[in-house]
Amino acid sequence: MPKRTDIKRVLVIGSGPIVIGQACEFDYSGTQACKALRAEGLEVVLVNSNPATIMTDPELADRTYVEPLTVDVVAKIIERERPDAVLPTVGGQTALNLAIELEEHGVLAKYGVKLIGASVEAIKVAEDRQLFREAMTEIGIDTPASAVVKTLDEAMAAVARTGFPSIIRPSFTMGGVGGGIAYNVEEFREIAGRGLSLSPIHEVLIEQSVIGWKEFELEVMRDVDDNFVVICSIENIDPMGVHTGDSITIAPALTLTDKEYQRMRDAARRIIRRVGVETGGSNIQFAINPEDGRLVVIEMNPRVSRSSALASKATGFPIAKIAAKLALGYRLDEIPNDITRVTPASFEPTIDYIVVKIPRWAFE
């Protein structure tokens, strides 16, 4: 399939900073994507509120807007630049959220701008816990057991099914106030009771805790023709309960037998299809019960993520660059592999080394 010809000018949304200097993972992917799009002869318009990035260097885009990443501002940029498409998948969750808002405010429809890389529907299914859970049930993939309850009796009945440890999340409390993890019935009764009274609508979500389970991630890519490859598997040495960003992680995963790894790969393929990421990369997180091997999916990011940056560096496979090309309609086998230059990108990197990511703690 040749490159799509209906896109001449594309707006790339950068991730902005959390704090200046902290957006480096997304700067890496955004920069790769800008380069790839320009190499394909497209005109690249970039918006990013963080000037301390490589991607905002003048030579990386045709025009760069260092402006706040808000609907109003980006709507004005779209009005002025009239891009054919917006690429929201290389700027982290910030860019995805902005894309959804642009859609909801009718900005994309008004100016006839297409989203490429991920559809609004796909972003919503991946983002909304309930939609995601329903989608996973539909394709027969397990998620941690959960229930929404309105009384303590309902809560006690729910936890009998979902088991301990149990996570209690009150609905609509500021900053999740009133929630917690219960390890036994006494604790559960107390936390659930408090959560129910603190929630303005007297509702809490009871969820099976997978704390202590083995944690894995797969970095996957899909093209417009449904070709699918796993770029890298990642295993967290710190189990579920320790944030991936704080964990020591290794690539490739080492403690999965082939049967378990392939079960995870098959699940990832069904997930990216169901969520509806037509082209590009996704990051899917799984947990495995070390006692009985039960596999659950935790979440999926329909975009280039922090882990993609790690996976790219671990394998040499430039995920953001390839994702940008896939968004233009290329198939994986039409894109050359950057390392070998003679074989196509439609392969699964295999490595003869182990990559370890160790967080650096700022104690100073």
Add this chain to the structure above:
Amino acid sequence: MKTATLALENGQTFEGVSIGADGETTGEVVFNTSLTGYQEVLTDPSYAGQIVTMTAPQIGNYGVTGEDCESRKTSVAGFVVREASPMSSNWRAEDSFTNYLTTNGIVAIAEIDTRALTRVLRSAGVMRGVIATGDVSAKALVEKAKASAKMEGADWVKAVTCEAPFDWTAASAPQAAGVPAGPSDFIVPPTHLSPGATRTIAAYDLGMKWNILRRFTNYGLNVRVYPATTPAEEVLATNPAGIFFSNGPGDPAALDYVGRNAKVAAESGVPVFGICLGHQALAMGLGGSTYKLPFGHRGTNHPVKHLETGKIEITSQNHGFAVDPASLPKDVEVTHLNLYDNTVEGLKHKELPVFCVQYHPEAAPGPHDADYLFGMFLDSIDGKKQ
């Protein structure tokens, strides 16, 4: 820890430590790039006569389990890893990787530079080698490697085929060969099943992996397994619904009797399917020929293009020989190509219900992308034109 030495016929030697049985072993030194599935590799009969080097740097992290065996016993001549994990971290693990090597009498070496070894094999081609444990003369080992039998022209099938026919059905599968049918959690649903009654196919065991039999069972087929030397006429006399030629070790060119059986089966009009060595045998039976690849394809990440649909499959591969497309008669068509080196990965006959692939749709180890081929065989048995 006991030392071990790997010597190659080109004179290079590698000093490491022994992680398996004591003794000495000879074989063709090859490399495999799979990141998972070392136990399936150890028990795949296609590796008979070969010393397998894993390029993944640490092997053994998930231990071993009886459920993941691909045949009755281990077949590799020897095993080479960079580092053997002393721990097994997996809920299914029954034993450690290194114990398993020792228990099964596999001579194995670790703590050598497997990247350097792989580079040698990739540039100079696979070659003969010897692994020996304890105090040995490296020079003498090199001489032994030089004097050992070559893979070219060797019939390894007779060493691994079953001794007598047996039935593999859904009911008997776990007992058929005295082993578990595989963990049920991991069974991939078949693409479709046949609406008709259960049929029985005949399978030539050239060194067959059990997951092929498991997949036939999952697709609703019963299988009668035959030794490689059984004349095709004898098999045809039982009226099988289809005939299958399995994977297996060694040089296909040395297997006149298999090529002849493949020819008789293909020309009979009964639906025929082949995998790996079975594919090479069918190519020979239909008039083609094979040649030796410089360093073979062994791994679980090979992209194959299905020419009819343009789809890419990530495939499991294990072969040192390939079919020469120029040798094929006009009525045989190439259906699949390897995107790494454009070698032939699949064939079909334009008139007869015969098709085959060089790679491993049964996976184990490897991705399940090519499982649809079992469905194609089922359709072929159902009389649907491919």
